Amino acid sequence: MHYRRLLVVIAVLGAVTLAACRRDAPPPPAPPVEQEDPGPDLDSLRAWEDSVQRAAEAAAEAERMAQLQAEARATLEEMVFFEYDESRITPQAEQVLRQKVAILEASPQVRLRLEGHTDERGSGEYNQALGSRRAESVREFFVQMGVDANRFETTSYGEERPLVNRSDEEAWAQNRRVEFVITAGADAINPPSD
Amino acid sequence: MPRTPHPSLLPPSPFAGGLALLAALLLLVPAGLRAQDVEERFPGVSLGITYDGRAAQTLAIQPFSGPEALASTGRRAEAIVSRDLRYSNQFQVVDSLPSSLARADESVDYAVWDQLGADLLVTGRMERGTGGQAVLMVELHDIVYREVVDRGRFPVPDPDSAEFRMAVHLASDAVVEWATGEPGIAATRIVFVRRMEDGSQDLWVVDSDGENLRRMHRQSAAEGGHPIATSPVWAPDGRRVAFVSYRSGLPRIYELDLDSGEERMVPSPRTGDYITPTYTPDGETLTFAITGGGRSGLFSYNIRQDCCFRNLTEGRHEDLSPTWSPDGRRLAFNSNRLGVGAPQVYVMDRDGGRPELLSPFRYDRPGYYTSPDWSPRGDRVAYHGRVERRGEHQILVSELGRGNRVARLTSEGVNEDPSWAPDGRHLVFVGRRNWGRGLFIVDAATGQTRTLVSGMDVRYPSWSPSFQTILAEDR
Numbered sequence: 001m002h003y004r005r006l007l008v009v010i011a012v013l014g015a016v017t018l019a020a021c022r023r024d025a026p027p028p029p030a031p032p033v034e035q036e037d038p039g040p041d042l043d044s045l046r047a048w049e050d051s052v053q054r055a056a057e058a059a060a061e062a063e064r065m066a067q068l069q070a071e072a073r074a075t076l077e078e079m080v081f082f083e084y085d086e087s088r089i090t091p092q093a094e095q096v097l098r099q100k101v102a103i104l105e106a107s108p109q110v111r112l113r114l115e116g117h118t119d120e121r122g123s124g125e126y127n128q129a130l131g132s133r134r135a136e137s138v139r140e141f142f143v144q145m146g147v148d149a150n151r152f153e154t155t156s157y158g159e160e161r162p163l164v165n166r167s168d169e170e171a172w173a174q175n176r177r178v179e180f181v182i183t184a185g186a187d188a189i190n191p192p193s194d
Numbered sequence: 195m196p197r198t199p200h201p202s203l204l205p206p207s208p209f210a211g212g213l214a215l216l217a218a219l220l221l222l223v224p225a226g227l228r229a230q231d232v233e234e235r236f237p238g239v240s241l242g243i244t245y246d247g248r249a250a251q252t253l254a255i256q257p258f259s260g261p262e263a264l265a266s267t268g269r270r271a272e273a274i275v276s277r278d279l280r281y282s283n284q285f286q287v288v289d290s291l292p293s294s295l296a297r298a299d300e301s302v303d304y305a306v307w308d309q310l311g312a313d314l315l316v317t318g319r320m321e322r323g324t325g326g327q328a329v330l331m332v333e334l335h336d337i338v339y340r341e342v343v344d345r346g347r348f349p350v351p352d353p354d355s356a357e358f359r360m361a362v363h364l365a366s367d368a369v370v371e372w373a374t375g376e377p378g379i380a381a382t383r384i385v386f387v388r389r390m391e392d393g394s395q396d397l398w399v400v401d402s403d404g405e406n407l408r409r410m411h412r413q414s415a416a417e418g419g420h421p422i423a424t425s426p427v428w429a430p431d432g433r434r435v436a437f438v439s440y441r442s443g444l445p446r447i448y449e450l451d452l453d454s455g456e457e458r459m460v461p462s463p464r465t466g467d468y469i470t471p472t473y474t475p476d477g478e479t480l481t482f483a484i485t486g487g488g489r490s491g492l493f494s495y496n497i498r499q500d501c502c503f504r505n506l507t508e509g510r511h512e513d514l515s516p517t518w519s520p521d522g523r524r525l526a527f528n529s530n531r532l533g534v535g536a537p538q539v540y541v542m543d544r545d546g547g548r549p550e551l552l553s554p555f556r557y558d559r560p561g562y563y564t565s566p567d568w569s570p571r572g573d574r575v576a577y578h579g580r581v582e583r584r585g586e587h588q589i590l591v592s593e594l595g596r597g598n599r600v601a602r603l604t605s606e607g608v609n610e611d612p613s614w615a616p617d618g619r620h621l622v623f624v625g626r627r628n629w630g631r632g633l634f635i636v637d638a639a640t641g642q643t644r645t646l647v648s649g650m651d652v653r654y655p656s657w658s659p660s661f662q663t664i665l666a667e668d669r
Contacts, residue, residue, distance in 0.1 A: 085535045086535070122562070122564075122587075123528075123537075123562075123564035123565050123578065123587070123610060123611070124424065124425075124565075124610070124611065124653055124654060125424075125425060125469065125470050125514060125515050125528070125564065125565055125611075125654075126514070126515075126528065126537050126564040126565070128424075128445070128467065128469050128470075128485070128514070129469075129483075129485050129490070129512040129514055129530070132467055132485040132486045132490075132512070133512070135486070136486065136487070136488055140488075153465065154486050154487065155443075155444050155445065155467055155486065156445070156467050156485070156486065157420075157422075157440065157445075158424075160395065160422050160424060160440070161393065161420065161422065162393075165393075
């Protein structure tokens with residue numbers, strides 16, 4: 001049988017070849033131990049996916065909070081303006097101050113310096129007193145809204161630090177103001193709680 | 195004694211004749227403003243200026259003489275004296291005369307000066323004193339009585355040195371005192387605040403004749419502070435200046451020692467803004483306002499002993515800008531105790547008591563009167579004010595003890611923050627014109643006004659005491 005002979009020849013050749021290979025090749029790795037596949041670890045995968053999502057959510061939340069804090073800070077620092085030779089809180093100023101109150105209530109560590117300013121008209125020295133009265137009006141408003149008076153210090157620059165250095169009605173209107181300087185708790189500003 | 199001077203000798207002057215004088219006075223009153231209008235707008239305010247009726251004496255200045263080596267020094271001294279005497283507003287000054295009017299033997303030809311129409315004559319001669327220093331010999335002659343009124347010798351340093359002008363001003367002030375019995379103001383300076391383009395405000399100083407303008411003190415601000423100074427005031431000894439600075443972020447009062455350049459801050463044990471300082475006449479104590487916190491008041495602090503806060507007034511209103519009478523018994527200050535937006539000037543006894551209203555308050559037209567300054571003569575208080583809510587501020591002077599009669603000294607532009615010269619006759623103030631701000635000097639006796647500093651943003655002037663007395667103490 002040709003086929004049988006051929007098979008024998010192939011078998012011999014193969015054995016020789018194998019023998020030759022064995023001489024040079026490194027020892028074969030240990031055959032893998034066959035185990036039963038337990039299937040994917042769903043719990044840890046879920047946990048991993050959850051944590052990734054949570055991280056993304058936290059990042060988004062942190063960004064949102066940072067955004068809200070930045071907005072809250074901007075609201076805290078927003079100036080309020082006054083009528084000529086007046087220290088009364090105008091309705092527009094009251095709106096701004098009410099927003100500040102909500103932030104101050106949510107941010108108990110925040111302290112503010114209220115800086116009163118006037119326009120250039122009137123006596124320079126008397127304007128220092130007028131600016132002082134404006135700052136005091138703002139503090140009184142906060143106190144009436146229930147914020148602790150000790151969280152504020154007031155000072156006045158009178159007409160010495162104009163926002164707009166011109167002599168016209170528009171400039172004067174912008175110079176009659178109280179500015180808000182955060183003196184403590186700048187890193188603990190919370191947006192108003194709803 | 196006043197006579198009409200020789201016309202050829204006189205430059206054109208508002209005092210050349212009664213009519214010209216009257217015309218000049220009328221020019222000081224705003225067009226269209228009648229006496230009745232003034233009474234309407236400024237209740238209790240008399241029309242325009244209160245004019246001192248005495249005609250000014252004609253004072254001639256004979257060209258200064260001396261050795262050739264000192265000729266240029268002499269010419270410079272003569273120019274300074276001439277202008278000082280003109281700025282005193284006490285004389286009709288006739289100067290820049292031909293040198294041939296001075297005789298070679300230094301004697302005075304009274305007949306010639308009499309013919310020329312002079313009442314008084316100033317002669318000056320530069321000499322070398324012992325040690326080689328230049329000395330200015332000055333004589334004041336009464337031409338009518340043909341005698342020497344008084345004479346003095348004034349050492350002058352090199353004409354290019356910083357002290358030269360002040361040394362010559364001392365001679366000018368001596369002449370004024372010999373002639374009138376009143377102190378001169380040539381040897382004085384004015385401290386004020388100048389605002390720069392970047393918003394910083396430093397103390398600057400200028401001689402009373404507008405020369406020697408320079409920065410006196412530069413602010414350095416801490417973090418959160420601002421290089422802004424306000425409200426400087428001279429100590430009575432002329433060696434210190436107190437002022438307010440925002441350098442720490444809060445307004446506090448500092449005292450600058452002009453000899454050493456050292457500064458110190460008035461302590462601030464009480465919260466609030468420390469503003470508007472003034473010295474008591476003995477120079478020992480600073481009086482100032484503390485505002486803010488819902489309660490404000492006037493306080494004193496002994497700067498010499500560095501102790502002892504004393505409370506003078508306190509209330510929910512603001513009292514500020516205190517100024518002491520020269521005898522130290524009373525103080526005037528500004529207060530809104532009658533209502534916000536209508537500050538008035540009050541006078542109070544040193545030991546307290548009820549403050550009396552000084553400014554011309556009227557119930558339905560309260561006005562706005564601020565920044566008082568008590569005259570060193572003691573008889574008047576200057577301040578600025580307006581009647582209408584949006585009216586312009588003008589310089590007003592209340593005479594004490596004469597029904598508190600009020601005179602108005604300015605009418606052009608906006609005028610604020612008056613400060614008396616040591617003669618109690620001249621005032622420096624901030625004027626705002628359509629061309630900008632400047633410091634002006636007005637003679638309360640004649641209404642004559644001159645510009646001291648212009649072309650810069652200036653505020654809060656304070657006139658020094660006379661260096662005549664300050665420098666005399668040094669010797």
